[in-house]
Amino acid sequence: MTDDRALGPDMHPPLWFPEAALPAADQDLLEQLLEGRLDPASAPPGYGGLARLLAAATAPATPEELADAQRTMAAFAAAMRSHPPTLSPRRTAMPRTVLTIKAAAAALVAVLSLGGVAAAASGLLPDQASPVADQASATTGTDAAAHGLGPAAAANLGEAADAGSADGQGRASAVGPDATGTAQAGLCRAWQAGQGADHGQKADSVAFQALAEAAGGADHIAAYCQDVAAGASADAYGQSQATVQRPPRGPGSARQHRPWRARRSPDYHRLTRPELLAAERRPSGSAGANSGRQGWSSTPTSIRPQTTNRRWTRLTAWPRPR
Amino acid sequence: MIGPRFPELLAGAQGGDEQAFAVLWRDLQPAVLRYFRVAAAPAAEDLAADTWLAVIGGLGRFRGEERAFRAWVFTVARHRAIDWHRQAARRPTDPVPAERLSERPAPDDPVGQVLEDRSTRAALALVAELPPDQAEVVALRVLGGLEVAEVARIVGKRPGTVRVLAHRGLRRLARRVEVTGLLGDVTR
Numbered sequence: 077m078t079d080d081r082a083l084g085p086d087m088h089p090p091l092w093f094p095e096a097a098l099p100a101a102d103q104d105l106l107e108q109l110l111e112g113r114l115d116p117a118s119a120p121p122g123y124g125g126l127a128r129l130l131a132a133a134t135a136p137a138t139p140e141e142l143a144d145a146q147r148t149m150a151a152f153a154a155a156m157r158s159h160p161p162t163l164s165p166r167r168t169a170m171p172r173t174v175l176t177i178k179a180a181a182a183a184l185v186a187v188l189s190l191g192g193v194a195a196a197a198s199g200l201l202p203d204q205a206s207p208v209a210d211q212a213s214a215t216t217g218t219d220a221a222a223h224g225l226g227p228a229a230a231a232n233l234g235e236a237a238d239a240g241s242a243d244g245q246g247r248a249s250a251v252g253p254d255a256t257g258t259a260q261a262g263l264c265r266a267w268q269a270g271q272g273a274d275h276g277q278k279a280d281s282v283a284f285q286a287l288a289e290a291a292g293g294a295d296h297i298a299a300y301c302q303d304v305a306a307g308a309s310a311d312a313y314g315q316s317q318a319t320v321q322r323p324p325r326g327p328g329s330a331r332q333h334r335p336w337r338a339r340r341s342p343d344y345h346r347l348t349r350p351e352l353l354a355a356e357r358r359p360s361g362s363a364g365a366n367s368g369r370q371g372w373s374s375t376p377t378s379i380r381p382q383t384t385n386r387r388w389t390r391l392t393a394w395p396r397p398r
Numbered sequence: 399m400i401g402p403r404f405p406e407l408l409a410g411a412q413g414g415d416e417q418a419f420a421v422l423w424r425d426l427q428p429a430v431l432r433y434f435r436v437a438a439a440p441a442a443e444d445l446a447a448d449t450w451l452a453v454i455g456g457l458g459r460f461r462g463e464e465r466a467f468r469a470w471v472f473t474v475a476r477h478r479a480i481d482w483h484r485q486a487a488r489r490p491t492d493p494v495p496a497e498r499l500s501e502r503p504a505p506d507d508p509v510g511q512v513l514e515d516r517s518t519r520a521a522l523a524l525v526a527e528l529p530p531d532q533a534e535v536v537a538l539r540v541l542g543g544l545e546v547a548e549v550a551r552i553v554g555k556r557p558g559t560v561r562v563l564a565h566r567g568l569r570r571l572a573r574r575v576e577v578t579g580l581l582g583d584v585t586r
């Protein structure tokens with residue numbers, strides 16, 4: 077600085093000194109300045125002006141800066157009137173490609189798992205799944221009994237095994253060994269297949285006891301299962317026809333080739349979740365209270381923030397203010 | 399900064415309480431406006447108003463504490479500034495190339511104003527003279543009161559880069575103030 081003062085009145089120092097001519101600034105000092113922790117009066121030589129500049133930049137608000145208060149409050153009140161505060165779902169746009177790829181993957185997984193359950197439960201597959209589950213529960217029950225556990229514990233184990241094996245086929249059926257719900261059709265088919273024979277301990281198994289309970293007694297299983305089989309397959313067939321043969325929705329024919337983007341018909345969840353059918357048939361049914369949309373809505377929102385950030389990180393160019 | 403009352407005020411504002419929102423606004427509006435005086439000076443008032451409209455629109459979905467709220471508001475503000483510059487690029491502009499603008503003396507010398515009457519506007523004008531990436535980082539750190547990591551997230555740069563940009567900006571400002579101040583002394 078003293079060198080600068082030695083310049084004659086007709087000599088002008090360069091407006092910007094080269095980097096090397098700077099006083100070696102302490103990093104801590106700069107951080108203190110950035111965080112407003114350095115009092116201009118105690119700033120080291122060469123930084124007093126900068127400290128004053130930053131203090132001026134962060135001076136208390138002037139009335140002029142708060143002049144917009146009324147307009148902003150009016151906007152706030154108007155926004156609250158037109159959109160009352162609710163926890164509405166996010167509706168920010170997201171990049172289309174990401175949506176379609178992720179949604180396609182999610183749809184594929186969902187179709188595979190739900191489709192398997194639907195087919196098994198409505199009797200479109202050969203009876204494998206449910207009898208296996210029944211045998212599992214029966215075995216677990218008897219094993220538990222053989223190991224000296226009480227009947228209640230055995231029943232619990234059986235139920236757990238039943239739920240576990242049913243769950244292995246798809247998340248939609250994770251409602252437990254409900255003989256009036258998911259397992260209804262499968263249990264009935266297993267029961268009908270084994271009628272007259274007495275290998276295994278079918279009638280004693282937890283699963284068949286549940287079935288008997290649902291039917292209103294062991295004697296009523298036959299009649300109960302007849303209704304179930306007839307109703308379930310007829311309904312499922314009719315709905316699958318309705319869903320598959322829906323007419324195209326106008327000129328946007330490209331959408332027809334992206335099934336994951338198609339809107340679900342109201343019958344869709346009834347088709348994929350047979351317990352909803354049962355719930356509808358029973359006047360007191362409550363199994364379908366929260367039908368399975370959460371799988372669909374959670375996927376896009378969970379990936380949204382990342383894509384938003386990535387979208388903006390590219391926009392780092394900032395033309396000089398004029 | 400509002401401090402411990404912030405969660406209560408935020409919940410109030412999200413529930414439609416005008417008084418609560420007014421407190422949030424009064425706390426942040428000066429910083430937002432000053433940020434725009436650095437980032438997009440000619441349209442600062444309008445862009446600040448736009449920013450608050452967007453904040454009002456998204457308020458119900460915001461979750462987080464006060465620092466996150468400030469970071470969010472400045473993220474919105476930065477998007478407004480970027481949009482404004484994009485549109486400004488399409489408008490007919492001053493034919494003077496941007497590189498020469500810093501050489502042109504300001505009509506009323508901001509350094510003199512800062513040194514004499516500590517004018518906030520003049521100080522912001524000086525920050526705005528920095529190279530854009532330095533000006534942005536200095537504005538977010540000093541005016542927004544944001545930390546390195548928060549600024550890094552907002553501008554999409556690495557924390558180390560943000561730190562270097564801020565330090566370079568400050569050194570440059572320091573030189574600007576000292577040199578011009580000395581010039582003033584010499585010529586006076």
